[in-house]
Amino acid sequence: MTQRVATAPLPAPKAPGREVDLPQSSWTKARERLAWILVAPSVLVVVLVALYPLFQSFRLSFTNARFGSPRPEVYVGFDNYIRLLQDTVFHAAMQHTITFTVASVAIETVLGVVIALIINSHFTGRGVVRTSMLIPWAIPTVVSSQLWRFMYNQDNGVINDLLVYRLGILDSPVAWIANPTTSLPAIIAVDVWKTTPFMALLLLAGLQVIPGDVYEAATVDGASKWQQFWQITLPLLKPALLVALIFRTLDAFRVFDVVFVMKGTALDTITLAIYARQTMIDQQYLGRGAAASVVIFLCIALLVIIYSRLVRVEET
Amino acid sequence: MATSTAVRPAIPDTSTISRTGQWTFGKVLNRVLFWILVVFIIVYTVFPFFWALISSIKPNAELFATPVQYWPSQLNWTFYQFVLANGDFLRALRNSVIVSFSVVAISLALGSLAAYAMGRLKFRGRTPVLYLILSMTMFPQIAILGSLYQMINALGLFDRLPALIIAYLTFTLPFTVWVLANFFKAMPGELEEAALVDGATPLQAFYRILLPLAAPGMVTTGLLAFIAAWNEYLYALTFTQSRARTVQPAIASFTGNTQFELPWGNILAASVLVTLPLVILVLVFQRKILAGLTAGAVKG
Structure with a gap:
């Protein structure tokens, strides 16, 4: 919003005293040209390596293009999309992606709020906790996926060891990753581990802007801690919460790394991104794969629009 | 206060x-x-x-x-000892270092110029450019995987480092421009105006006065871009095979003597080697990183 105000054409120079010596028109013209010269390289790169490929993906999704095929590309209309709708693997991928996104974002948000509230209170060693929370975020997803795969191991993994032999919660070791009923929850748990601390740190930044006086006044008025949380903290945290939610949802919906490293293209956990890559690269069906990636793009665009509406409603 | x-x-x-x-x-x-x-x-x-x-x-x-x-x-x-004597892993490590540093250098060089214009200069077309940059920070990598793959093959860059450098700019450059533009915008205008009144051109005002002031912001964005490039997997997996393999796909596809026996000791040692520098970097710069992440997120 502030950007739009800033770009509105200025009716007259705001402070005429400052730029007396310079003729206004040539001055703004020179500045405008300079601005474009400065912006041009970045815009050019973005247009060439991001925007153009994006248009290409849209175009290819309506063709029967294949990699390494001498056959000429033919426009096939919505055939690729219709095929997707008929493909049970695509259905499974859609279902896993939605489950993954909803579950991981919901758990991360609730845990993130709880952890942010805990770190927000003053105690010795708070810095240590905050530092330790950056570690999961800093570890590459490939590495953390391999680490958790190692820990999930059925025979000699530390998780089964803890749950079965040390704590006695389970009767026998579970093949967390191989078993189709536990594989997706196990992967969600890895994502929760990796991103909850990050979510908590974003929310902590939101908590720290809330002035302490508000709580002091509420305490004086006899509000309980629980009431304070629902009446003060949560409403004031809403902007930060919404932003964190947007970023997490967009990230979760395109999930690839963690699932692919742990399970490859296995049918019990395949996600939309994995499906798209498998179709395009492994099977070389460029057109159909492009259609799948366009579907992901459109879902994410839809999420962005819904969320930005929410934020705007929040602002007014 | x-x-x-x-x-x-x-x-x-x-x-x-x-x-x-x-x-x-x-x-x-x-x-x-x-x-x-x-x-x-x-x-x-x-x-x-x-x-x-x-x-x-x-x-x-x-x-x-x-x-x-x-x-x-x-x-x-x-x-x-095994991992550090392994030629494939060492080459992957070298590739990752080259790609990550190149991506950071290009992003900062191009991005800071654009960010200055976006943050401090008023010009027609600024809003469309802003929306272009912002939308590029949000769209999923997978959406351009196939067409980028096609482009990279057509340019003869498959399994070569420039392919990854180009591909990584799609997410590091918009991010850098966005965060640095907010950084430039937040600076007080008096300094720059004083220089302009003294006869400096806007460009001189930029690199003599604003750029040095933006150094902390550049360190933060550079660090975040470095981490993003270092940790990237999908493009590295798709656009490289052996010569230009980086550490992430190398760690993901460590294989043992047989297909069924995973060399966990080697995988873990390689993982630690690849992660330890990042963890140390993050711990040293934790305040800057937190500030950068919240700036990028809150203003996004």
Whole structure:
């Protein structure tokens, strides 16, 4: 919003005293040209390596293009999309992606709020906790996926060891990753581990802007801690919460790394991104794969629009 | 600010007195529960990496022992020796370093120029450019995977480092422009105006005055771009095969002597080697990183 105000054409120079010596028109013209010269390289790169490929993906999704095929590309209309709708693997991928996104974002948000509230209170060693929370975020997803795969191991993994032999919660070791009923929850748990601390740190930044006086006044008025949380903290945290939610949802919906490293293209956990890559690269069906990636793009665009509406409603 | 600092000291004093005055059972329980939670958070976040460290220096037999052995009986560096003598891994490491540093350098060089224009200069077309940059920070990588792959093959860049450098710019450059533009915008205008009145051109004002002031912001964005490039997997997996393989796909596809036996010791040692520099970097720059992340997120 502030950007739009800033770009509105200025009716007259705001402070005429400052730029007396310079003729206004040539001055703004020179500045405008300079601005474009400065912006041009970045815009050019973005247009060439991001925007153009994006248009290409849209175009290819309506063709029967294949990699390494001498056959000429033919426009096939919505055939690729219709095929997707008929493909049970695509259905499974859609279902896993939605489950993954909803579950991981919901758990991360609730845990993130709880952890942010805990770190927000003053105690010795708070810095240590905050530092330790950056570690999961800093570890590459490939590495953390391999680490958790190692820990999930059925025979000699530390998780089964803890749950079965040390704590006695389970009767026998579970093949967390191989078993189709536990594989997706196990992967969600890895994502929760990796991103909850990050979510908590974003929310902590939101908590720290809330002035302490508000709580002091509420305490004086006899509000309980629980009431304070629902009446003060949560409403004031809403902007930060919404932003964190947007970023997490967009990230979760395109999930690839963690699932692919742990399970490859296995049918019990395949996600939309994995499906798209498998179709395009492994099977070389460029057109159909492009259609799948366009579907992901459109879902994410839809999420962005819904969320930005929410934020705007929040602002007014 | 002034009022809150004036009022603050009075109120916390009374609250601490009342709190320390009576140690009821409920308060002790609250305290204990609080610390259990704090310890749990630390263990939960740190344990997996700690476990990788411990496991990577265990003797091979203890690595696969049941029940699990929580502490190595003796130190074993053979996994590290193997990984560091492994030509494929060393090449992957070198590739990752080249790609990440190149991506950061190009992003900062191009991005800071654009960010200055976006943050400080008024020009027609600024809003469309802003929306272009912003939308590019949000769209999913997978959406352009196929067409980028096609483009890279057409340019003869498959399995070569420039392919990855180009591909990574699609997410590091918009991010850099966005965060630095906000950074430039937040600077006071007087400095630049003083220079302009003294006869400096806008470009001189930029690199003599604003750029040095933006150095902290550049360190932060550069660091975040570096981490993003270093950790990238999807493009590296798709656009490289052997020559230009980076560490992430290398770690993901470590194979043992047989198809069914995973060399966990080597995987963990390689993982630690690839992650330790990042963890140290993040711990050293934690304040800057947090500031950069919240700036990028809150203003996004």
